[in-house]
Amino acid sequence: MSTISVPQERKPRLTLVGAGPGDPDLITVKGSKALREATVILYDALVHPGIFEHTSPGAIKRFVGKRSGLHSYSQEEINEMIVRYALSYGKVVRLKGGDPFVFGRGYEEIAYAESFGIDTEVVPGVTSATALTALKKIPLTTRGLNESFWVLTGTTSEKKVSNDIFLAAQTKATAVILMGLKKLGEIVEIYREAGKAHLPVAVIVNGSLPNEAFITGTIADIEAAVRATCLSGPALIVIGEAVKLRLDLNRDTTAGETDVKGLFSELALP
Numbered sequence: 104m105s106t107i108s109v110p111q112e113r114k115p116r117l118t119l120v121g122a123g124p125g126d127p128d129l130i131t132v133k134g135s136k137a138l139r140e141a142t143v144i145l146y147d148a149l150v151h152p153g154i155f156e157h158t159s160p161g162a163i164k165r166f167v168g169k170r171s172g173l174h175s176y177s178q179e180e181i182n183e184m185i186v187r188y189a190l191s192y193g194k195v196v197r198l199k200g201g202d203p204f205v206f207g208r209g210y211e212e213i214a215y216a217e218s219f220g221i222d223t224e225v226v227p228g229v230t231s232a233t234a235l236t237a238l239k240k241i242p243l244t245t246r247g248l249n250e251s252f253w254v255l256t257g258t259t260s261e262k263k264v265s266n267d268i269f270l271a272a273q274t275k276a277t278a279v280i281l282m283g284l285k286k287l288g289e290i291v292e293i294y295r296e297a298g299k300a301h302l303p304v305a306v307i308v309n310g311s312l313p314n315e316a317f318i319t320g321t322i323a324d325i326e327a328a329v330r331a332t333c334l335s336g337p338a339l340i341v342i343g344e345a346v347k348l349r350l351d352l353n354r355d356t357t358a359g360e361t362d363v364k365g366l367f368s369e370l371a372l373p
Contacts, residue, residue, distance in 0.1 A: 115189040117216040119209050121202040121228010122146075124235050125337075126311035127153030134226045138162075141196035143188040145181065149200030149337055151312070163192065178208060182215040189221050200337075202230040206256055206281055230254075232279045235310035235339050239317060241349040243277045248344055251276045257283015257290060257340065264289045272297040277343035284308070284338040287326055294322045294342065303346035309336040319350060 118137045123129035130138075138144065138157040146154075148168025155164065167176045167184065176184070189195045203209030203225060213223045232254045236243055243252035253271045257264065257280045264286050271278045272294045283290055284306070294302060304325040308316040314336075320328045322342070 113193040115219075115221045116194050116223070117185055117189055117197060117213070117221055118194070118224045118226060119197045119199065119203040119213060120226045121207075121230070122150045122154055122198050122200050123229040124201055124231035124311050125149070125151055125309065127151040127156070129229045129234060129311065130154060130157065131226065131228065134228065137196055137224075137226050138198070141194050142192040143195045144198055145184060145188070145195065146198040147200050150198055154198070163188075178211065182212055185212060185216055186219050186221065189216065190219075199228070200231075202228040205230045205232065205254065231310060231337075231339055232281065235307050236279065236341055236345075238311055239305065239307060239349060240352055241277075241305060241341055242345050243279070245345060245348060248348075249275045249277055252279060252343075252345075253277070254279045254281070255283075256281055257286045264293070268293055271342075272299060275344070277341065277345045280340040280342070282337075283340050284329070284334070287329060287340065290340065290342075291322050291326050302342060303344065303350065305341040305346045305349070306334075307339040307341070308334045310339055319346065 118141070120134045120137050122134070135157040138154070139159055141158065141162050143163045143165070144158060145165050145167045158164070165184070167181050169175065185195055185197060197203070197212055199207045199209065201207060209225065213225065216223050233243065244250065253267070253276045255265055255267050255271060255278060259265050268278070268280065268290060280290065294300070300321065300323040302322045304320055304322055306318045306325065306329055316332060316334050318325070318328050318332060
């Protein structure tokens with residue numbers, strides 16, 4: 104019996120690649136390499152156009168993005184497209200904002216592709232939950248202050264506030280809430296009822312991009328501050344004492360000039 108060999112470059116393969124939080128320079132080296140090798144790229148709404156500088160000129164690029172209230176394709180349709188393109192063209196990259204396994208439904212796409220015998224790989228991305236807070240110099244954990252941080256969704260698939268936010272409000276953990284801007288009123292009410300009206304809050308909209316907005320306040324006043332700015336776009340809500348450390352850092356660096364020469368006068372350098 105004769106067998107038909109499939110050319111290696113056409114062998115069906117799916118690679119999930121995390122594009123990072125927005126800034127195209129924050130894609131990983133391995134993610135960049137996967138894009139260069141891809142025959143087809145199916146990309147999301149939060150992917151910066153600058154990412155495509157890493158792709159082959161002949162690669163097929165298809166937008167399959169989903170944003171709040173506006174879906175170009177259902178998840179089932181995206182799953183089917185992945186399989187069709189992989190079987191027809193070989194190397195498919197599914198390019199997703201942030202990290203594909205952090206609220207990215209990456210597992211569903213991997214599982215669907217593998218059910219058709221398609222080889223899969225995941226290239227982790229820089230998730231906004233840790234990247235945007237780091238870029239704004241907000242430490243998610245600090246000795247003596249808190250022992251954990253929670254990454255939560257602000258809106259469940261049923262369009263409700265996650266019950267986990269009620270639990271987070273009872274702890275000292277830094278809460279990092281994605282997809283929660285439209286639920287901000289309900290979120291702050293949960294923290295008020297937990298006796299946390301004083302707790303510092305930061306809201307980062309369009310994080311790491313030139314049009315980024317950074318709003319700070321407390322549970323008591325952050326909703327009014329955000330409403331006054333008329334912000335729109337993907338947002339990250341950070342709640343906890345860690346936000347106060349960022350604000351204290353800012354005050355410390357603007358308090359006045361430091362006598363650097365005097366501070367290090369006894370330090371001998373080669």
